[in-house]
Amino acid sequence: MxxxxxxxxxxxxxxxxxxxxxxxxxxxxxxxxxxxxxxxxxxxxxxxxxxxxxxxxxxxxxxxxxxxxxxxxxxxxxxxxxxxxxxHCQLLRDRETLDAVRKAIDHLTPAADIVADRSPGRTIRTVGELARHLRVTPATLRAWEAAGILAPARDPATGYRVYHTPDVRDAELTHLLRRGGYDLPRIAAVVEQIRTAGGAGAVTAALDEWRRKLTARGxxxxxxxxxxxxxxxxxxxxxxxxxxxx
The missing domain is CATH 1.10.1660.10 (Multidrug-efflux Transporter Regulator; Chain: A; Domain 2)
Incomplete structure (x- = not known):
């Protein structure tokens, strides 16, 4: 040899x-x-x-x-x-999350409607439940909140954070973009655009870029x-x- x-x-x-x-x-x-x-x-x-x-x-x-x-x-x-x-499982999960976020973007509502959607009667998640859903730690969710990405309401009786449907969407989007290498300030800007009418353009471009990254990884x-x-x-x-x- x-x-x-x-x-x-x-x-x-x-x-x-x-x-x-x-x-x-x-x-x-x-x-x-x-x-x-x-x-x-x-x-x-x-x-x-x-x-x-x-x-x-x-x-x-x-x-x-x-x-x-x-x-x-x-x-x-x-x-x-x-x-x-x-x-391979993680790649598949990323693809599924990407598709879920795209569907959410297709049905974005103006900021006023999102605020109205935060009613106590909506399905909510505690910080622990949301962390388990995303497979992250509660500390990670708190860091996203500190960066201005998440803005959960507080239970008036306990003071604990509660996450409504828009919060879950924002958290899923944040999780995806973090895996794509985006820093928290950039994600905060994208999420803020989603919260306002007509703000989907920037996130659509970001998701297109992440789709290319997933394809390259595959x-x-x-x-x-x-x-x-x-x-x-x-x-x-x-x-x-x-x-x-x-």
Whole structure:
């Protein structure tokens, strides 16, 4: 099997040789053999692992890509696949949330109607219920409130926050845009536009941008699956080698 230097692996991806060594140290690629002089010796197996890792980074982010590769190199394929499956589930959930927000935008009402909609007879959620609905913490909802994004009413008897239908819509939109990389001040401006008549234009553009990001992530997942499948299929002496293979 041909041998490669750290710089050979690094050059393909525009990395430094030190970055490749760091990836090895962190378990993202298999451990290298050493020469008598202590120099690392890489092989096409390492090159395939690095391609898989870099593709996973584009699809799932650096942290999850690292976890997938380290689980593989521990020999736990099922755990690695579980992380990948959760990534696909999150992508689907993001698509569903995006569609839900688009439908909400199609039926936006003027600010006066939204205020009127905050009547006690409407279905409401406590901060805990809304947090569970969005899979965030109550502290996150309070941070959104501090940023001017959410403006829940207060129960006159208890003083606790209560969230009416428009608040839930605003929270869902905020959750989506946060996942899209938007900062809180920008989200606050978008939500304020939604609260006023004719304010859907900016959020429609933001959702179009997020749709493109979701599509790009889906394509990146396909690329990562191909790279990872290649690594596992064509390099039996790689991460899933057993004693019977030796």
């Amino acid at each position: 041909s041998t490669l230097r750290p710089s050979d692996l690094a050059r393909e991806h525009g990395l430094s040789a030190q970055a490749v060594r760091n990836y090895e140290q962190n378990g993202f690629i298999p451990a290298a053999e050493r020469t008598a002089g202590g120099y690392r010796v890489y092989t096409p197996v390492h090159a395939a692992a690095l391609r898989a890792f870099r593709a996973l980074v584009a699809a799932y982010g650096h942290a999850l890509a690292g976890r997938i590769m380290t689980e593989l190199h521990r020999g736990d394929l099922d755990r690695a696949l579980e992380i990948i499956d959760r990534g 394509v990146a997942m396909l690329e990562a699956a191909g790279r990872l499948g290649h690594y596992l299929r064509d390099h039996p002496d790689g991460p899933l080698r057993t004693s019977d293979d030796e």
